[in-house]
Amino acid sequence: MPVPLLDVNAQNDPLAAALEAAFQRVLRSGQFIMGPEVAAFEADCAPLTGCTHNLGVSSGTDAILLALMALGIGPGDEVIVPAFTFFATAGCVSRVGATPVFADVCPICFNLDPAHAASLITPRTKAMIPVHLFGQMADMDALMALAKSHGLYVIEDAAQAFGASSRGRPAGSFGHFGCYSFFPSKNLGALGDAGLLATSDPALAERARMLRVHGMEPKYCHQGVGGNFRLDTLQAAFLRVKLPHYPSYTAARQANAENYRVALSPLPGLVQADARDCQCLPRQAARLSQSPAASPRLILPVAYPQNEHIWNQYTLRVPGPGQRDALKAHLLGQGIGCEIYYPLSLDQQPCYQNLPQRSDLPVAHLLAQEVLSLPVYPELSRPQQDEVIAAVQRFVAVPA
Numbered sequence: 001m002p003v004p005l006l007d008v009n010a011q012n013d014p015l016a017a018a019l020e021a022a023f024q025r026v027l028r029s030g031q032f033i034m035g036p037e038v039a040a041f042e043a044d045c046a047p048l049t050g051c052t053h054n055l056g057v058s059s060g061t062d063a064i065l066l067a068l069m070a071l072g073i074g075p076g077d078e079v080i081v082p083a084f085t086f087f088a089t090a091g092c093v094s095r096v097g098a099t100p101v102f103a104d105v106c107p108i109c110f111n112l113d114p115a116h117a118a119s120l121i122t123p124r125t126k127a128m129i130p131v132h133l134f135g136q137m138a139d140m141d142a143l144m145a146l147a148k149s150h151g152l153y154v155i156e157d158a159a160q161a162f163g164a165s166s167r168g169r170p171a172g173s174f175g176h177f178g179c180y181s182f183f184p185s186k187n188l189g190a191l192g193d194a195g196l197l198a199t200s201d202p203a204l205a206e207r208a209r210m211l212r213v214h215g216m217e218p219k220y221c222h223q224g225v226g227g228n229f230r231l232d233t234l235q236a237a238f239l240r241v242k243l244p245h246y247p248s249y250t251a252a253r254q255a256n257a258e259n260y261r262v263a264l265s266p267l268p269g270l271v272q273a274d275a276r277d278c279q280c281l282p283r284q285a286a287r288l289s290q291s292p293a294a295s296p297r298l299i300l301p302v303a304y305p306q307n308e309h310i311w312n313q314y315t316l317r318v319p320g321p322g323q324r325d326a327l328k329a330h331l332l333g334q335g336i337g338c339e340i341y342y343p344l345s346l347d348q349q350p351c352y353q354n355l356p357q358r359s360d361l362p363v364a365h366l367l368a369q370e371v372l373s374l375p376v377y378p379e380l381s382r383p384q385q386d387e388v389i390a391a392v393q394r395f396v397a398v399p400a
């Protein structure tokens with residue numbers, strides 16, 4: 001039985017009638033830009049973002065871009081971003097003319113390392129963009145304390161963490177802005193590009209709302225240079241169909257991750273990452289990556305007890321030269337989908353080769369060589385998951 005990395009049809013097929021009805025409703029209304037569908041979707045998102053102002057936007061990327069524009073970040077400014085993330089986090093900083101400064105990440109939770117971020121702050125630093133990678137929140141308590149003490153803005157890239165939380169507080173509600181993506185492979189997937197920008201600051205919300213439509217207020221009078229960052233009415237209508245099912249999608253992802261943990265962690269050569277090794281806590285050496293005594297074949301991801309992890313990705317580390325690529329080939333050879341998120345850190349991207357490097361980024365570089373994500377999507381069946389587990393078991397049974 002083939003096991004894809006993601007199966008959007010398995011999620012959307014049961015909703016086909018409701019999605020077609022939503023399409024018909026928008027078609028008949030003749031209103032394709034903004035309107036009540038977008039307003040209703042934005043209102044429905046408030047409990048998940050924990051923010052009072054929720055703006056539907058054209059993509060997760062545009063949410064980040066709009067946040068930077070609303071904060072007035074531009075040429076001469078520096079913005080600290082994790083070196084290990086999807087490109088958009090840094091690309092948006094470059095697009096507003098500011099300089100992305102790459103900080104290292106934690107080898108356990110994969111997120112921005114607050115101590116390393118602190119070491120990169122200069123008088124030019126204006127903001128930080130922590131990313132809640134793979135569905136688990138970065139250490140926002142430490143990062144917000146750091147931001148406060150240096151007067152920095154914080155934009156949370158919660159593209160992979162819509163509805164994730166830490167001590168019950170939603171991702172995106174800690175910083176000045178939270179940015180979310182509804183790209184089809186995200187936990188809440190639209191039928192195209194879509195995103196959301198959230199804030200609880202009324203003045204920032206007003207500024208972002210204006211810049212979402214070319215800085216226009218009132219009509220044909222432009223207060224600032226914005227863009228067209230609107231959420232399509234049709235996508236809002238589709239997302240309204242899917243949003244009521246979102247808690248069940250999240251629960252299924254969490255059950256799948258737990259099933260992997262239970263089945264895989266007893267295997268010889270497998271360890272689960274230990275939350276006590278987290279580099280975000282008082283900075284300690286990354287024991288797993290540096291201690292020669294610990295040489296596991298695979299390291300399973302861990303959800304910290306204070307976090308609600310929503311498992312956008314279930315990401316293993318496969319230490320040892322060539323081992324990650326060997327596991328990837330092994331799984332693909334058996335019809336099991338898997339992917340490397342991400343094979344290059346941001347400082348390794350061709351477009352950033354002329355950006356002067358501030359610091360070594362050993363963990364980001366290590367992760368780019370070691371990570372591999374397994375299928376964890378909600379509709380993954382138990383027999384499909386058993387196949388993944390058996391294939392991983394066969395891999396670790398053969399000595400490296």
Ligand SMILES: *Cc1c(COP(=O)(O)O)cnc(C)c1O
Pocket residue numbers: 059060061062085086088089131157159160180181182183193194195
């Ligand atoms: C997907 C993603 C984005 C961009 O979202 P789009 O909707 O695809 O533009 C930004 N940051 C991260 C971490 C992402 O995973």
